[in-house]
Amino acid sequence: MIVIYLFNNANLFTFTIRLILLSFWIALSNGIVTQNEMITTTTKTKEKRVECVNAILPVKDALDVLSGRWKLPILIALSFGNKRFKEISKDVQGITDKVLSKELKELETNKLITRTVYDTFPPTVEYAATEHGHSLFNVIAALREWGIKHRGKIIGK
Numbered sequence: 001m002i003v004i005y006l007f008n009n010a011n012l013f014t015f016t017i018r019l020i021l022l023s024f025w026i027a028l029s030n031g032i033v034t035q036n037e038m039i040t041t042t043t044k045t046k047e048k049r050v051e052c053v054n055a056i057l058p059v060k061d062a063l064d065v066l067s068g069r070w071k072l073p074i075l076i077a078l079s080f081g082n083k084r085f086k087e088i089s090k091d092v093q094g095i096t097d098k099v100l101s102k103e104l105k106e107l108e109t110n111k112l113i114t115r116t117v118y119d120t121f122p123p124t125v126e127y128a129a130t131e132h133g134h135s136l137f138n139v140i141a142a143l144r145e146w147g148i149k150h151r152g153k154i155i156g157k
Contacts (some may be wrong), residue, residue, distance in 0.1 A: 065110050070095050070103045072140060075129060078113060079137055082128040112136070 066072060070092060077083060077091040089100055104127060107113045112133035118124040129137075 065112075066136075068103065070099060071107060072143075074100070074103055074107060075112065075133060075136060076140060078127060078129040078133070079140070082126050084124065084126055088127060107133075 073092045073095075074088060077088050083091070085097075085100070085104075088104075089095060089097060092100070095103075104113065104115070108115055111130055114128050114130055116126045116128070118126065
């Protein structure tokens with residue numbers, strides 16, 4: 001009787017929902033699953049999903065800020081002290097001036113570095129890591145240590 005009701009005048013979505021409800025009803029009536037177990041399982045699944053999303057979001061934010069090939073090397077260069085544009089360019093080998101300029105602007109926008117212009121002729125510009133930027137140095141050190149271990153494992157040295 002119930003199966004006939006499921007098939008009468010039902011679109012695919014409605015049919016699917018009704019089929020799911022029927023399978024839960026059968027499981028409940030046969031004692032395979034209790035109503036409390038169904039609620040607990042659903043609640044735990046939702047909690048795990050929220051926990052997963054809450055774990056991914058801050059990492060995604062951090063990767064968005066530090067994305068690209070050059071931001072971390074620039075921050076590493078500035079971890080050794082304040083530097084002028086050409087000094088950073090020499091330390092971060094392979095970066096073009098155009099890309100360096102763009103990356104410095106993005107790092108400044110994210111408050112990881114400061115740009116100080118001195119009133120000299122010609123004007124002197126100096127870049128420095130902010131306190132917020134310094135908070136990344138532990139992460140960079142951990143990445144360095146992991147990179148050394150990984151290189152040893154892959155290359156075998």
